[in-house]
Amino acid sequence: MHNEVVEFLNAEVSGCNAVANIAEVGDSSITVDPTFIKQVCSALKSSDKFKMNVLQVVSGVDYPEENIIEVNYIVASFIENTELIIKVRLPRGDENNLPKVESVCDVWKAANFLERETYDMLGVVFENHPDHRRILCPDDWEGYPLRKDYVVQEKYMDMVVNPPEKINKDDIEFFAKMRVEHEDPTQVSGSWVDDHAWIDQDLANKAKDRVAQVKAAKKAKADAAKATEEKGE
Amino acid sequence: MDISKQEKLHTDLLTLNMGPQHPATHGVLRVEIKTDSEIIAEATPHLGYLHRCKEKHSEFLDYRGVIPYTDRMDYLAAMNMEHGYCLAIEKMLGTEVPKRAEYIRVMMAEMQRIASHLMFFGTYAIDLGAFSPFLYAFQDREFILRIFEELSGARLLYNYIWIGGVWNDINDAQLKRIEDFLVELEENVKKYHNLVGENSIFIGRTANVGVVSKEMAYEYGATGPMLRGSGIDWDLRKKRPYSIYEEFDFNTVVGEGIKGQVGDCWDRYHVRVMEIFESIKIIRQCLEGIEEGPIMGKVPKVLKVPKGEIYMRTECPRGELGYHIVSDGTKNPYRVKVKSSCFTHVSMLPEMAPGQMIADFVASIGSIDIVLGEVDR
Incomplete structure (x- = not known):
């Protein structure tokens, strides 16, 4: 199925560079170019063949050695009964220059909370997001907890963390x-x-x-x- | 009834905080609502009051050590949480689970589903102002918790389903007791449903309230009773059978709009109550089919999962639970991402709320059946 999707995507969205990563253990995935993620998602949603009508998860993974943050969009079709992992790989950036990717909120409304969580936990900025705030941590929290190099802050609002x-x-x-x-x-x-x-x-x-x-x-x-x-x- | 149109006086919007300590939010959810007298104009959920960094903790634990933490996510359906996690790891390892263990697992998962739906039944009635159904539901839930306690030693957070099988065997006396209990439960739930579900006040409070259309359910990625309540025939146990669910004969309950529109609160209530009967069917088939044998498969003592990633979905009482697990070949998981169904359901509130009365909004939140432990993780 992955090869078919790759063929479809490369034909539909020019320049998205879709590549299938066929895995021996676990699930296979498709990597696409980050700048085209929104077009890729809307193409998959509106295609007659794949009908990916549900966004299940947006899950970020941090790879500090490669200096990359990977954002996984796991989409599923409840009509065709399939599921698919789409990956984008973003440069990790630093405090002032967070990784940026286009939001897919216009494609699926479910993306709203899921992208906010990814921003909260990994510091990935989703451009054109309608409500771009932290969701699980307090608004004034420093750092992005699920990054591998995250250090717990010593004090939060004059309270000692881990006294x-x-x-x-x-x-x-x-x-x-x-x-x-x-x-x-x-x-x-x-x-x-x-x-x-x-x-x-x-x-x-x-x-x-x-x-x-x-x-x-x-x-x-x-x-x-x-x-x-x-x-x- | 659209009251806002009848009202000619213009009033200012009043900001009101529902929660975090509010009995109707089932935990520590805070919803900031802007109201025009009784009518809600805008609702913004604020999450994170129960955030316990489960995903971060998992990265420092070995694969077996994560299981107790999964319990603490949805504390009303801990067995289902463990089940999904163990299935994901077993799929990566290629472990074969003995038949007896599979039967016990399915039985436990379904009993947990019944317990969870009974809890919903009780608390939803409380939300709508009826107290006694809560006590009835807890009587039956108590039996299930006692069985769980005998098997695992704990009443709520079990750590019972392990990678490769289950921790403890079930004996014939317990199986017999479950069988007897099911007969009693079936009668009781019928009685309860007549008492609450057919009650005209209850119908008045829930029918045509909090309607979720098919399109909206898909758009927001709703799953479980929320999706089925909107009239979509989708149950992972049927559509993508995991464990040994393909062996069982049961029906998917779908909302039909019996008392009002398809996808209203009453439909979601109906789906959950009727699912109790389907679960009873599955447990009965388990009791017939269960065979003697080992309860633990062959699993290496030090678990090292091969490099790769997996996304495993299972059907929990509240919707689909997904584990996205990334392994780098060491004994600790590299990343455990949990797809919680309640989290996506809470994101529907801002669209459900506008135009509702405050009391109806309480009914809508209750019909989602949220557990904040799973939302915040």
């Missing part, structure tokens, strides 16, 4: 203690990392050493067993 007295130290120290006391510390799996500066360093080191010791002992035992097995053969 030290609110951190659940007991829980983390409990797991460290378990690692010291339990007969097999490798079985203890606390979901929290215990290398925070504020936790009792002696305890943390003890726990770390014990886990390393037991692991080494286990490995030595396994190696010995393997060696005897090989000798026996």
Whole structure:
């Protein structure tokens, strides 16, 4: 199906450079040129063959290594019972120069909230959007939380974010203690990392050493067993 | 009745905040409404009061660790949330889920759907000023929660459906109890529907109110009972069967405008109540078909999902839930984007509201059946 859509798009919207990414695992997708996204969407919606009448999600993904933010428009046809991922890849930009792409609100009204969320979370600006504001975070929030390099701001409106007295130290120290006391510390799996500066360093080191010791002992035992097995053969 | 035309006096618009603490918004939704006496001229929903950064948290957890967080999105349909997530990961891994686990999963998902619709039934009646249906609905919901508690240890947030199967097996005594309960439930829901759905005050409050046309439903990407209420025959369990839904025989309930126009609040109410009966049908078939066997498939101890992306849709009580998961081949997901049906439904409010009375707007919000945990994530 993807190849047909690519053929259709390249014929209908000249210059959109549609390319199909056929995946072996998971879903395939189509990448198009960002400047033509609106034409591509309206072409898909109004085409008699594909009838993509519903916009399901606008989902952004941040790739800092490639310096790219990818915006996925997942569209579906409730008439033909198909779904399709359309990707645009935008340069990541910086604080003053956010990535920009044309809004598709005129094509599907559903895009209004979905694009606002993408702006809120990844800082992608949708041009000609009727109501371009943050949606989940407060209006005066700084930064774009779902970017990979996002750092939580220390203070929000004179309130300290993550005040030290609110951190659940007991829980983390409990797991460290378990690692010291339990007969097999490798079985203890606390979901929290215990290398925070504020936790009792002696305890943390003890726990770390014990886990390393037991692991080494286990490995030595396994190696010995393997060696005897090989000798026996 | 168009009151605004009869009124000759010009009045200023009054800005009014509905919420965030308002019993009729089912959580912490704030709707800023501009009213001309009782008539709403403009409504702007403000979201984010329950935003818990679920998508960001997921990026720091391993694939199994995300499951409890999915529970907390739609806390009234936690089983369905887990189900969708696990299906997405299993599709990426190519894991085969044992037959018994599939039956248990479908059974749990459908029981959860019943529980969720009963909750809707109760709270919607409260929205419209009737208190006792709420108590009736909770009586039956209680049984389902007890069964869930026995199986998973929790009443609301289960972490029961795992990648590859389910956590705990169900025994014959429990199956028997479910079977007995279904007989009772079927009678009860019929009774409740006669009590509430056929009540002339209820019909007066809901028929021809908050009409969503077919075009509007498509335009806004509405799904689930919202879409079916507008007369569109679309149910993912039928149209794109996942899990083992293709084995079951059940009907899709579609709004027909029995008491008013197609797509009004009464139609959406009707769709949800009738879906309870369809779910009962599915559970009965599960109880017949369930077979002995393992409940957990073969899944590696350290889960590493191959590089790629997937978009998985499932039919939840409130609409379609979609997971767009991007994997970079490590043991943590690179991105988990959740398509929440309620989020898209809330975006319809600004178009539904103008011209409605405030009390009718409360009825419209109630008929969407929003859970703010899912909207804000």
